[in-house]
Amino acid sequence: MHPPNLLFALVLVAALGVKAASAQPALGAQGAEGEPHRLQQWLVPSPDPATTAHAVLFRPPGEGPFPLAVIAHASTQNVLRRAQMPQPEYRALAGWLVARGFAVLVPERPGHGATGGKYLEDQGGCDEADYAKSGRVTADEIAAAVGLLRKQSFIRPEGMVVIGHSAGAWGALALAGEDPKEIAAIIAFAPGRGGHANDFPGRVCAPHTLMAAAGEFGKAARVKVIWLVAANDSYFSPAFSRQLADAFRGTGGKADFRVLPAHGSEGHWLVETEGGVKLAGSELDRALKARPATTAKKR
Numbered sequence: 001m002h003p004p005n006l007l008f009a010l011v012l013v014a015a016l017g018v019k020a021a022s023a024q025p026a027l028g029a030q031g032a033e034g035e036p037h038r039l040q041q042w043l044v045p046s047p048d049p050a051t052t053a054h055a056v057l058f059r060p061p062g063e064g065p066f067p068l069a070v071i072a073h074a075s076t077q078n079v080l081r082r083a084q085m086p087q088p089e090y091r092a093l094a095g096w097l098v099a100r101g102f103a104v105l106v107p108e109r110p111g112h113g114a115t116g117g118k119y120l121e122d123q124g125g126c127d128e129a130d131y132a133k134s135g136r137v138t139a140d141e142i143a144a145a146v147g148l149l150r151k152q153s154f155i156r157p158e159g160m161v162v163i164g165h166s167a168g169a170w171g172a173l174a175l176a177g178e179d180p181k182e183i184a185a186i187i188a189f190a191p192g193r194g195g196h197a198n199d200f201p202g203r204v205c206a207p208h209t210l211m212a213a214a215g216e217f218g219k220a221a222r223v224k225v226i227w228l229v230a231a232n233d234s235y236f237s238p239a240f241s242r243q244l245a246d247a248f249r250g251t252g253g254k255a256d257f258r259v260l261p262a263h264g265s266e267g268h269w270l271v272e273t274e275g276g277v278k279l280a281g282s283e284l285d286r287a288l289k290a291r292p293a294t295t296a297k298k299r
Contacts, residue, residue, distance in 0.1 A: 069163060087114060
């Protein structure tokens with residue numbers, strides 16, 4: 001039997017837990033639509049039951065149903081930088097997709113910015129980096145976020161397009177093992193982890209471990225990947241990115257590898273800018289047109 005004081009404490013903790021759970025905002029839209037492109041704040045699920053992920057949603061005019069595109073953001077191992085990260089929006093890329101009929105979700109993964117919570121996709125230190133695990137967790141986070149959207153009446157549940165950037169693109173590679181009817185296309189901008197090792201441009205932490213993980217993802221892949229990197233990317237150079245793509249393809253994955261023109265002072269951030277999206281426009285168009293014909297006709 002528990003002592004009276006201990007029993008009271010246990011009851012109090014349980015009551016506070018129930019109160020905290022009931023105080024959590026409901027999932028779904030958080031407020032009215034705004035500009036541009038019907039921008040709306042959402043709360044979406046994450047793999048961590050204790051963490052609700054913040055997200056922004058963009059939509060074309062009308063009721064839909066619209067095909068869904070999800071944009072998976074970059075990340076960092078630096079705790080302070082993650083905590084200070086503003087909500088990712090990728091407005092230029094989202095606008096480009098909305099103009100082509102897509103609803104666009106940009107979720108902020110756990111361990112970042114306003115979403116907070118545990119950093120589930122932590123790769124570990126350089127010597128013991130587990131890139132395969134971090135990529136799979138990122139894939140789980142993307143899947144959890146879009147799960148709610150695919151149930152909405154204005155979203156077409158099949159034929160989703162996944163666009164990833166850096167660590168988000170690394171997670172997108174892990175999603176290549178999903179059913180092609182569910183994911184129609186994956187576009188990966190400079191996928192990888194461990195770039196700028198110890199803050200040195202051009203250095204990658206445990207590069208052979210990263211290539212081995214790319215091979216693991218390729219072995220399970222069922223969805224074709226469009227792999228894009230800027231000529232002046234100092235996180236994952238075109239030469240190293242080609243090695244990663246070759247490792248992915250060497251175990252059975254399908255990937256079209258393309259080097260985009262240099263952009264600004266650091267090409268790694270190309271996809272975050274309007275000029276960069278224009279540079280990538282032809283490759284983006286090609287990727288969308290290459291989707292299965294049954295999916296493309298439904299748009």
